[in-house]
Amino acid sequence: MVLDDLYCGNIYPAEQVVPHEKEYRKLHRHTGELLTELEEKLSKEQMELVNQFHTHVIDVHCMELEAHFQHGFS
Incomplete structure (x- = not known):
């Protein structure tokens, strides 16, 4: 049952719902391109900072969602 899965924490809407708008897909693709460009231009240490920053931004966004x-529901 969906409510049971929701209550038990088996459903993660922030990870499963993906917008279908063309603008979202365009921005998502561009983000990947920018990360690739950064990988080519930055040192490993600098890129690790970028990856940590990116992970934190995603974590914060998921918490907000x-x-x-x-x-x-309240």
Whole structure:
């Protein structure tokens, strides 16, 4: 049952829902291109900082989405 999975934490909407807009796909593709460009231009240490930053931004965004989702049920 969907509600059971939701309650038990087996459903992660922030990871499963992907926008279908062309603009989203364009931005997502461009982000990948920028990361590739950075990999070519930065040292390994600098790129590690970029990757850490990127991971933190994603984590913060997922936490925000979770809070919005929970607020919708309160």
